[in-house]
Amino acid sequence: MGTILKGMSRVRxxxxxxxxxxxxxxxSRLSRVAWGDARTSASALSDLGLWLGELAVFDATVEAVPFLWDLAVTDSVTSRSGVIELLQTILEHGNPPKIEVQQAAHRAVLDGRNMAEALARDEDAAVQGAARDLVTAIDTHICASCRPA
Structure with missing residues (x-):
């Protein structure tokens, strides 16, 4: 299983x-996305979407984004396009009371632009499409918390 999700146990x-x-x-949900069959992976990814990005971003989102990037670039993951879509969702949502958390979550996604660009050339059409959308979202990202001071 290699180094997928390496370091996850060090996060508190x-x-x-x-x-x-x-x-x-x-x-456990990240692991299910990584090693689950299509149904298990999709269910776990749905949970992660609700927990980490669809409503707002949180401190757990910040810690999870590097692992989401790890999943997105691992060919054996069955729901890579969904992982990429979750990364875009995270980039599009905020947490106004905790602007520093929002900025950190967005920065974690923005820092993966090179990976998104590589994924836009993936053999899987769904991955390609999701990655192209993410690259566009990264390149046009202009939220107030991420603007340089």
Whole structure:
């Protein structure tokens, strides 16, 4: 299984939060996306979407983004296009009361632009399309929290 999700156990998930509370279950969902069959992976990705990005971004989002990038570039992951779409969702959502969390989550996505560009040339058409959309979102990202001072 190589180095996919390497370092995930070093994150103090129990101290982090997502949309519904403690982020303690985030690693298990990331693992299900990584190694699950299509149905398991899609279900886990749906949970992660609700927890990490669809409503707002959270401190757990910031920690999860590098692992999402890891999943997006791993050919054996069955829901790579969905992972890429989640990265775009994270980039599009904020957390106004916690602007520093919003900025960190967005920066974590923005920093993966080179990976998104490579994924836009992937053999999988769904991955290509999602990655192209993400590259466009990255290149046109202009939220107030991410503008240089």
């Amino acid at each position: 998930w129990h101290e982090l939060t997502h949309a519904y509370g403690s982020a303690v279950e985030v690693p």
